[in-house]
Amino acid sequence: MVSDGVKAASLPHIVKEARRDGGAPTASTNGSFDSFVQEHSTRLVQSLSLISQDPELAWDAAQDAFLKLYLRWDTVGDLRDPVAWLYRVALNRCSDYRRIIARATRLTERLESTNIGMWVEPQLAHTELALTLGALPRRQRIAATLYYLADLSTEEVARVMGVSPGTVDRHLYRAREALRSSMEGES
Amino acid sequence: MNRPVSDLELKDAIRELAPRVETSTFCEELGERCAKKKPGRHRGRRFRLVAIGAVVVVMLTGASLGLIIGLGYLRGPQSVIVLSDDVMSPGTVSQGPSGPYGSPANTLSGTKAELWTEIQRIRQGVASGELVFDWPSSEAASGVLTSDPMLMLDSLEQELLGPDVTAYLRDSADEALALRTKVWATPGVARLEFVNKEEALARLKNSFSDNPEILEGLDDNPLPASLEIWLSDYTQAAFLADELRGRPEVEEVAASMRDDAYWIERLDYLRSLTRPSDSTNTGATRDSAETGSETTTTYGAALTGDDPPPSSTTTIMGDVGPRLTWGEMAILDGRTIKVEQPVEAPDETGAPSGFTVAYSMVTITNTGSEPLICVAAEFSLEGNSSGSTGHAGPKKMMAGHVVLDRVTLQPGESVTAAVRFCVKQGDHPVKVRLGTQFSTSVTLASWQ
Secondary structure, eight states: OOOTTOOOOOOHHHHHHHHHTTSOSTHHHHOHHHHHHHHHHHHHHHHHHHHHSOHHHHHHHHHHHHHHHHHTGGGGGGOSOHHHHHHHHHHHHHHHHHHTGGGOHHHHHHHHHTOOSOOBOSSOOOSHHHHHHHHSOHHHHHHHIIIIISOOOHHHHHHHHTSOHHHHHHHHHHHHHHHHHHHHHHO | OOOOOOHHHHHHHHHHHSOOBOHHHHHHHHHHHHHHSOGGGSOOHHHHHHHHHHHHHHHHHHHHHHHHHHHHHHHSOOOOEEEOSSOOOOOOOOOOTTSSSSSTTTTOOHHHHHHHHHHHHHHHHHHHTSEEEOOOHHHHTTOSGGGSHHHHHHHHHHHHHSOSEEEEEOGGGTTOHHHHHHHHTSTTEEEEEEEOHHHHHHHHHHHTTTOGGGGTTOOSOOOOOEEEEEESSGGGHHHHHHHHHTOTTEEEEEEOOOOHHHHHHHHHHHHTTEEEOTTOOOSOOEEEEEETTEEEEEEOOOSSSSOOOTTOOOOOOGGGSOEEETTOEEEETTEEEEEOOOEEOTTOOOOOTTEEEEEEEEEEEEOSSSOEEEOOOEEEESSSOEEEEEESSSOEEETTEEEOOOEEEOTTOEEEEEEEEEEETTOOOOEEEEOTHHHHOSOGGGGO
């Protein structure tokens, strides 16, 4: 059920519409926003899905994060680490959704009703490992997911989480112990 | 015996868990959303320059204000706390402007209160030039949201001030006056705020001001009214949440999932964030001489050469609070504080995995000549976890221990508080730090 290697589609809408608008966002002028989205969208949605345990919420949060990045794409050079920025904004947006929209049941329903279709498998796997990952304390789950799935370095994970690399190492150590023991139990 | 799982295998296994994502659909939707953004909404370079200009003005104003406050602080009376084996004559204590009591954060307790104090200490220290941020250049230049340490402090403050429990109400509950009265009467509730539907919608719009199209087409207000509740002991949020879930007026309850470990981690991070300024050496000094099991420590020093006026002394707490080994005794501002050996309660639930609940009795005696008022007392263990106190008396009972609310000690009187800790088996911490709220608990009037 992995989407590893899924080739992202191009972003014809973004480029076309941006040009029609007068090319305000430079996504159209340097084209790299397209490739940035293609390169990171899958992993971002997957990571947020595992972290939030809610693929649909992950989808919305990832959309918002990319949109924010799009609006400031002309100054993306100011960001030393746009990937860390993206993940942090997306994680914050996940929290926003959890705190506000997820509590407003009817609004959530309204948002869902505007969905075009199902783009993320609504159910996460129910293997022993998945259950262990889902039961990890949130910070351990974030650290492990970003490190193993999103391929971020310890330093990048630290920047996303706003903690020191040493703290990330501690979270990773604990998460790794739990996940390994779950896998060993399965085998 | 099973073969150990390698890191690579673990990585592959986690990737197997990831759901399949239709990236082309994702891109299409993103493209449509981007196209809806009008050029005027885009933050062009001119907008950016104006915004930066505005931020600079605000920062300069803030810095000036901070400087004025800092100078005012330095000119004001400063503290001297001496801990010794001799009973001291008490000084006078005034409440700091930014402490957990007497500020908007007056409902904070435990590690959250400690964190709040630390944030204010950093703000004050940076404004007065005593502290500088020890902020790695790579962090500062990284561009992640924490690139400005002051913004991070703002964000942390907001997080600290959030409610511990939020109960979302059914529309039929209207203003839920009966429930509000009942919640307010619940032991441990320190603050209660009713947020009506209109206010909830205004907050939502504010939260999504960057992406207002999300809320476009919203004909009526779908958000529920809510009760936001702050507790005197935030670790009890889950208990109150469970109670509220049974109420007919309540549709859903959200309890803060921030455990103590989360706040302790933030506190550790903050403490590594600053260092004393190289150019100043006016901060509190600390001389400590340990002889055997007894410790005599002098905490703090006058920040200016002027003698403080006899009626006003500010106690500096936080990091410079006394540290006592189990069974040790110290004197703080005319109070004798004794910490007894902890007693484990292994059958008690509520401790994280690998930890055991333990209680230690702490006796506070007023050995001064004036009455003392203890508003609250918080204790934290070095490196592990923290607990809050209760004292034996007809006070508010919450989850097996009593929260110390307010107690006046006449000269010679004592109060015994039961401190609940979570300790790691076989790894008992040997030090306990007594601190923050003791400093703010003495009323100025008592010392006249």
